[in-house]
Amino acid sequence: MKLRLPLSPALPAWQPADTLAWATTTKRAATITQRVGQGRDFLALVTEIRRLVESGALAHLDEMLEERRAAARALLHVWQHDERLAQRSLDGDRVRRLLRHQNPRPTYLTTTGLAAVLLKYFDELDSWTPGLFDEVSTATARAVQSQKTRNAAHDLVATMRSEPRLYLDRQGPDRLAERLVAQNLSLSDHVRRTGLLGFDDGRYGERVRQAFYLTRIRRADHTTSGHEVLTEVAAKSVKNSLSATAGRLFGHDLLVALTDRTSGTPSDEWLQAVIDIGGDPRLRHTPDWSTWWQRLPRELVDRVTTWLSAEDLRLFLMAVENFGRQERVSDLQRLFPPRKKFLWGLYDSGLVKETRLILGTNVRNSVVRQVGRLRTDAAKLENMPNTAIIFVDCGDFHIVEGSHHFKMWLYAGRPVPLLTDRSKQRFTGDDLRYTVPVAHSQSHPLGYNAHDEVTHNGFWQRRALEFLIEKHGFPVEPRAVLSPEDYATLKHKFGLPVRRTMRRR
Template sequence: MLERWIVLTKKAATMETEAGNNDAFERMCAELRRMAFTLRCDVLPELLKRRITARALTSLWLNDEVVELLNARLLTTLLRAQQPRLTRMTLQQLVQLYFRRFDRLDEKEGLRELLERSLLQQLDLIPPSKIQTSRADPLVTLKREGHWLLSLDGPRHLAERVRQGGRELGETFIELGLHGFDDGRYGDICRAHFYLETLRHLPLGDSDPVLDELLKPSVAKAPFEGARRIGHVALEILIDRAGQEAGEVWQNFILNLAGDPRISSSAVNFREWWQPLGEERIQKVRGWLSKEDLRLFLQAVEQYGLETANMEMQRMFPARKRFLEGLFKLKLIRNTRLLLGGKAQQSVKRILGKDVKTSFARMDGPMNDKAVIYLDCGDFHLVEGSHSFKIWVYLAAPGETLRTYERNTFSHQDLTTTVPGTYKKLYPGLPYDAFVHTPHAWQNKVFTFLAENGIALDVEQLLSAEDYRLQLRKFGIPAVSAKRTVVPAPAKEWAKAVARAPTAAQQGTEHAAALPSRNADVPTPPRRSADVSVAANGAVSSSAVASGRDNPVLQRTKLPPFSSLQLAALRYLETHPRCGFYALLEAVSNQGGNVLNVKTMLESSLSQYVQQDEEGKWLLSTHGEQLVAELVRSEPPDASQSVSSAANANASANAGSRVARLEPFALAVLRYFAANPGDKVRYAANVLEVDARLVNQALYGPLKGICTQDDKYGWQLTGVAQRELEAFEAEGREQ
């Protein structure tokens, strides 16, 4: 009996799916395909008033991705044409499309949010069902639960509910009437949330098939919450759970997913994956990778000795290896920086091949065949080279040159002249030294230097048993001074100069990181005068003008009695002729402008001063141009820039308040559209080297209300946001 019931249920579902697929339906699908391929769609708006056209179009959207008819404009046209509401079948096909494509809908200029909003509106219009069935109705479920199920965070909320109830995801989809809806992007993201739960309970350092799943870009880049992605949360879980060492499996997963965090903070990969994790996690991973740096350095040293048949280096290698690895075992090494010359890079890559995942700086000139490692050991700092290079010992960090990842190229002069010179200027009189690697003696010189400055080391851990016995016999153990050398605060003026002055390499990095502008000749906005304003009656007042022989009183000119809103509109049209209504509305919003009063103003009180062109764009009429010219003549010099927006003072008061709170990626998107107003999302995605949906998520998330979209789907900053960004950038330059 049960088997027969299952067969009948499947038949009913099949009949429901095939309903409406008659000859007329197929002919309409063929016609829509023809329109898509010929791009002749002039009759489509009229056709969309027919129910069969709506069914055919949504069916093509759902089942034929080759047909490029899915966009925000056509969706809006469909919804307007189908009154009073969509049929159940058409609506259900749209719901299936939403679940199948989900966040990838954002590849089409913010389509996901529009479809989500439209579905919720259409679901509200569905009348209550008069027939009770044993199967849950997906539309009824979404009418009741759609406010959270259809949101961008819907998969996360659903996964949490299923997990809390101890249920299976597929079982829950069936109970909700959404059977088959989990075969698309929405279901994939739900499963990704379950993967995260596996990570939370995975034994430390263990491997699991889930790790391979999370490395897939489609999973790692799936949305989690806000601007955070599944990959971000996976990284946070593993980094937070791991101790001082992550273990090879977890460390490789982290590097394969996010790359090495020891790169410039302006690099796309750093902004995309590491910046959202926070400085504490970044430093923790950098600490883990110090061991990898050490391994690569020692590999380069050993290989050079073998390739050059340098017997002296080969004899010295075990002692240097024991010394450096001993520092690591004593947990003295906090951070490292690996520098490789071109030949040294080739040697390391030839031996280790794809195993090399860490980032390193490059050296040129005489350093081409060498490897150098910088070691931050807390109480002291070392710079050690592979060969023909002394070991340098400092009692404090020798400036930021070796510590910052903004710089990626070094020379012999940098390491032997510039770095020590910076140290001496930062810490006048503070000791430092450099020692040649004389066999058996160089370690003692390092131990003695540190001991004289009150720093004790466990010498036995840094030497082989044989070398330790030799050390005792030949030098003894250096006496540690009872008086520790005090490391002063860096000299303030020099520290500021070092922080302000970028090196040549930094300048190159900053130039490369600057967002390219497709409009290279962007004029610098004129400086606004804070002391000039326009009174409500249109007269110009100036608190900056005082009487006197060298500063005569400006003559006030009586102007027509315009409000600040009217003047702001006229000024904007003077500098932005043929602008759209909503661009003008945004420009005057700080003067109290809204859709109703601006539209009324243009059509009544300003009607003789403004006009519309054949495309409906607004510009000044001849009378308007004459009026604005008269306004300019009656104002003091440079007042026109001030008067153009009386809201500038208000904007300056809150300058940067929103911009300063943005995450690095959102800020990068904001800067792009500031430099390229009117560009579409795909241009920004190409320049920023990310998926278009990530740009859309930023625009509809943290940048909502900061950026606006024009009628051609281009994006630009609002007037207020542009000023906030300018103030934010200016403040950053001053600090």
């Protein structure tokens, strides 16, 4: 009887648990391979060498290296598994002595042991003793080159011999990452294929993973979504690992790579990754600021602040538009486009330095239902649950704009501390309508003439532009903040405001 089998049998897809189990099994097999030849006598020798290093009897240790060939592999085992003892006894002279008495050549296991030590400590070696990396790397290269050619698969020694610049050089991790990303290859597949599995838990493996992440980020389009790497790098274990740059964490390198973009607005996914790693850079009173943002160049911090300003504007305008639509407030719906154009016009003109949201309870809940968790800092507005406020800092002037019947407040000069203090997380309507104007008039040389309040009735933009341009000489371009129709109305019916000589305050 003949059975007709399907040409392409349908096999069930591997589940995450299956993949994890297979990876664990593979790694266990690699560990077992490394332990070949570690019998009772070898372990006794390891114990003796540990005792010599602990007691500081390094001269006796050197004698043992000259007399017993197996002592080299035992010492390498100690170095690989005990960083404290490695720091006490690992130096260039001892590495050379270790190999010198391996006649006619070091064994394969001794060679892999030396390679394991290099890969484990890698860029940390020079922090122990200047030049130690070169000593260990050179010794490893000689040992690798001395080995006979093997036909075994997944051979670390053969891998190092074929491409020493990728594994025995300080820049090897960066070169390897560039190649893998350029060829769209998996890092985990490469580790298994080249015999690095089981040797990738140290600093070399960490450096490769870090370079792999950074290379993928630098090649990614920050204005689009769908980058899996962004979820991976936000993990605490990744961002809190040591950077290749002394005195920094890898999270600092990630933030630099993520924010070093001079054009285009980042996608929500990209901006979320920045916040997940470093937090909101405007919250200077928080531990996140001192841990992450304080150590980065000011221009990068300012760039993220600008990105978050766009987010604040988007959320504020969403709140205003939604309320007008849901509550069927015709005036609010009619006035929404001019408000949106005015605020985005300031942003697109490069005038907005920083923003801050202040949201009533109902508005906050409405926004959260639509966008999920707020990634931006938003203070609470008490006793006005349906109102949204945004503070817009434009450097030489600032604006406090609100939804509903809240007026637009225009201020010349710098804002009072009440607005800029991010540790203040609660405001009332009276704070913004009375306390702030009074405090500003008391601190500004022009007193009450340094601010104005504009009701959103009729052609309200005209009064706002007259205050900003004619009265105080701020560089606001009417065409940028008005629709083409409103610009034509201003120009032909009222005349464009004439900019006065700016008086800095």
